[in-house]
Every structure is written in structure tokens, then in C-alpha cells.
Amino acid sequence: MNRINLNLAAKPRFRPGRLLCCALLTIAVSVLFTSTAVSKFSNSLSEYSKWRQLEKESRQSLQRIQASSAPLRRTLSGNRKKWDNQVQIANNLIDGKKFSFIKQLDFLEEILIDGTWLQRLTLKNDKNRRINLVLSADSFESLLRQYEKMLPFELVIRAESEKGNLLQADLALSPENE
Amino acid sequence: MIYFGTRELLFFQNRKKNWQLSATGFTIAEHPFPADCECGVILNPHHFIYNIFDFDKIPWRRKDRKLLVELRLRKVFPDSLDPYHHHFTILNHGNVLSLLIRHDFLAALEEELRSAGLRPVFITNSTVETMNNTVLPDPEPRLVIENDGELNVTWICAKRTPRYIRKFSSGHGEWSQEIRRTLAFVKKNLEFQVNRFILVTNGNAESTKKLEELAALGLTRIDLQDSSARFLPGGRTIK
Numbered sequence: 001m002n003r004i005n006l007n008l009a010a011k012p013r014f015r016p017g018r019l020l021c022c023a024l025l026t027i028a029v030s031v032l033f034t035s036t037a038v039s040k041f042s043n044s045l046s047e048y049s050k051w052r053q054l055e056k057e058s059r060q061s062l063q064r065i066q067a068s069s070a071p072l073r074r075t076l077s078g079n080r081k082k083w084d085n086q087v088q089i090a091n092n093l094i095d096g097k098k099f100s101f102i103k104q105l106d107f108l109e110e111i112l113i114d115g116t117w118l119q120r121l122t123l124k125n126d127k128n129r130r131i132n133l134v135l136s137a138d139s140f141e142s143l144l145r146q147y148e149k150m151l152p153f154e155l156v157i158r159a160e161s162e163k164g165n166l167l168q169a170d171l172a173l174s175p176e177n178e
Numbered sequence: 179m180i181y182f183g184t185r186e187l188l189f190f191q192n193r194k195k196n197w198q199l200s201a202t203g204f205t206i207a208e209h210p211f212p213a214d215c216e217c218g219v220i221l222n223p224h225h226f227i228y229n230i231f232d233f234d235k236i237p238w239r240r241k242d243r244k245l246l247v248e249l250r251l252r253k254v255f256p257d258s259l260d261p262y263h264h265h266f267t268i269l270n271h272g273n274v275l276s277l278l279i280r281h282d283f284l285a286a287l288e289e290e291l292r293s294a295g296l297r298p299v300f301i302t303n304s305t306v307e308t309m310n311n312t313v314l315p316d317p318e319p320r321l322v323i324e325n326d327g328e329l330n331v332t333w334i335c336a337k338r339t340p341r342y343i344r345k346f347s348s349g350h351g352e353w354s355q356e357i358r359r360t361l362a363f364v365k366k367n368l369e370f371q372v373n374r375f376i377l378v379t380n381g382n383a384e385s386t387k388k389l390e391e392l393a394a395l396g397l398t399r400i401d402l403q404d405s406s407a408r409f410l411p412g413g414r415t416i417k
Contacts, residue, residue, distance in 0.1 A: 001313050001339045004267045004275065006306045010288055013216060013299035 099125045107175045108133070111149055115142035119168065131173045136166045143167050181220045181304070217291060218300035223324065223331045226303055227262075227278040228343045229254060230333070236268060247274055270339045277303065305331050305343075312376050313338050319370040320400060321361065325379040325388065332360050334370055342368060354391040361395070374398045 104123050108131070112118065120134040137143035147155065150173060159170040231250045237243045247266045248259065255278070262278040269275055284301070291298045308324050312335065319336035330353070333343040342364055346356045364370045375397045379385040389399065 001269050001309075002267075003310050004269075004306045006265060006267070006277070006302045008263065008265070008279065008284055008301040008303075009219075009298050010284075011297075011299065 096125065099129070104131060104175065107131075111153070111173075113142065113146055113149060115139065116146045129174065131175065133171055133173070135169045135171060136163075137169070138166060140167060143169060180217060182222055213295055215296050216299045217296040218302070219287070219291070219298055220302055220304050220307060221279075221287075222304050222326045222329065223345055224329055225279050225283050226305065226345075227255065228305065228331065228345055229276040230269070230340055230343045231274045231276060232341075233272050233274065236272065236274065243268075247276055251276055251278075270337075273339055273341065275306075275309075275340065275343070277306070279303075305333075308378050309333070309335075309340055312378070314400070318374065319364075319372050321357070321372050321375040321397065323357070323375060323377045323388075323392075325377065325385070330356065332357065334364050334368065334372060336370055341370070353388065354395065357392065358395060372397070374400050376400050 101123055108118065108121070112135075115138050117136045118133060119136050122132040124130065124132075135143075135146065137146060147157070150171070154172075154174040156172040157169060158172060161168045229251060231247060233246065233250075237246060244266070248264070251259070251264070259278070261280055261282065263281055263284060264276065264278055266274050266276045287301070288298050304326070305324055308322065312322050314320075314335075315338070317337045319334055319341075322333050322335055322340075324331045328347050328349065329345075330348055331343065331345045333340045335341070344360055344363075348356055361372055364372060373396070375392055377385065377388060377392065377399065379388070392399070
């Protein structure tokens, strides 16, 4: 049981000792708190300055690395252009190697129907790989059927004429991509 | 220090921390006090109403605590609390001692003392002081009896904490019956088997008879060696 303190006096005795104890305790607690706070703050400050120093050093180091790596990066960029050109040339060579006149002729043999004759043919190994040809047909119906068969291959009718009993058409085609 | 008893007014003087009885049997006005003399007053239980309440949990905030104690007090004391000074103390985790004394009595007492040239700086109660001085390390339950003439306060002290308090006035031959009733109540409701007692009297001639009556009830006396009881300067009245 705690000691029971009962004083019913309207004006109890002023106890300077008790007040002094309370004041001392308060001061001691305040000093403790303040010293703890100051110590923590100084610690934080020193920690902050350490971080600042570290950051500065890191930035300087980064600048040094960038300066030393600049010629390397320039060389690298020059080399990359060179490699790009070489790759382009290689791709062109591959494309050239893929072109085949036989395949173009096979395509024409496949596509031309009975009743039509090839009069003139131009094959080019260029980027578009278009086939230019002049056809003769014995009737208008044959010509129309030939047009229908050629339509999926970007058929362009450049000119049509009549020569004797035959009909002539100047055409351009693009065979399917391989 | 002045002890206000039922039958007598005891004056004690502090001489180098040894309390000595200086005079008895006269009024304050007759005593030649030095001017503006500080005085302490120990009031006997006559003007007090005591209660000990048992709570499961006591709130931390003092405001809530006061509200809770007053709520419990209203169940046993339905009158308005406004004319009373209510003091309560937490005895342990769940027990609270509540004291009520009238404001007007305290004001009249202070006025009386001031008119006699005294400055009351300490007013307390003999029961509280007895409680403070009869807490023993032994956890066994015991009956403590504070007796001043016909006025008696008894409480059960168990595990170093007062648990049940009762004030009664005893006439001719009723004293031991009241003690027996208290013991029976405590046994039935608190399940305390009390075998020992402490008797604190104000030095009246009947104390020997009271000891015999308590012995007849089968109780063993605890002899307090501590003579520094504040309400009994000089330790003269612990029999």
C-alpha cells in the first residue's frame, strides 16, 4: 500500500525543500533532454557533412570518368558508323544474291494463259523488281482473263493497241515478295 | 500538533523531532501559544465518512478516476456531495479509500485555530495516520481497531492493503458484539479468516477490558513496536 497523504488545511505549509527538489528534478530532466537533443543534432550534422563530402567526391569522380571516357566514346561512335555502313553493304549484297531471273521467268510461265503471247520483256535487278512486258492476245476476252489473273500483282496497264487481228498491251507487274 | 479526540484535546510539542505531551484537558484559547504559531491537527474519525471501494480497473486519468469513485460513492451515500470535501486515495491496483468531511466543519475549525493565534498548516485524520503506521510486511489478514471512547473504526488489512472499513459507536457491552459482527461479515463476504488484531486506543482506562474481549473472540494481539505513529506523538497510546 502506498502511503496515504492527507492534508485538508486550506493553506498548507510551504515546503521550499520539496519545491527545490521539484525544480532540481525538472532542471536535471531538461538538461538531460537538451544534452540528448544536442548530441543527436551534432551527430546528425556530422553525418550530414560526411554525406555532403561523399556526394562531392562522387560527383568529382563521375566528372573524371566522363572526361577520361570522352575519346573512347568518340572512337566508339565513329566505329559504329563504320559498322553501320558495312552492315548496309552486307544487306545489299544479300539482297542482290537473292534476286533470280529464273524465278521471274517461272513466275511469267505460271501467270500467262493460253491465247496470249509475250512480245517483249524487261527484267531489272533493282529495288522495285518490277517486270515490264508487252503482251499480244487473240481476243479481247483472252486479254481480260489475263488482266484478272495479273490483278493481285499490282498490275499497271500502261498502253493498249491493236495490230492486225491481235490486241497488244504494255503492262507492268510486281511479283510476290519472297 | 493537536489531537482532537472525543473526550480530550491533546497537545504535543515537537522538541528536536521527539513529540512530547505538553498539556491536556484545557481549551485552545487557554493555552499560551506564541504568535502566528504553525500547528498541525489530527482529527478523530467523528467527522469523517469512510468507504473502501473495490474496482477491477482504475482509470489512468484523474478526472475519470474521480468520476468513477463518485459514481460508486453515490450508491452508498445518496446525499449531495456539494457540502462535503471528498478525498480519495488509491490503496493498490483495485482498492480506493474514500473520505468525506463537511466543508463548513473544516472552515469553522480553521477559523477557531486562527482566532487562537494558530496557523493550521496540516489537518489530517487519525484513521489515515493509523493506516499508514499499521501496514506490516506480513500479508496475513488482520483486524485493526482504532478506538477513541465510544467511537470505533475497524478495518481489515490484508496483503498490506486495507480492504474493508467500518465505523461504529459502541455503548455499554456492545463493543465485542460489533467486532464479532465485523468479523462475521468479512468472513462471509470477503472470505478472510482473521485471527490477529491491532488495537490502537487513545489511552482510556477501558483498553485492558477490550483486550480481554478480543482474546475471548479468539484473536491474537499484534504488538506494534513502532512508536513513531504520527497521530500518537510519543507513542504513548499503543497498548
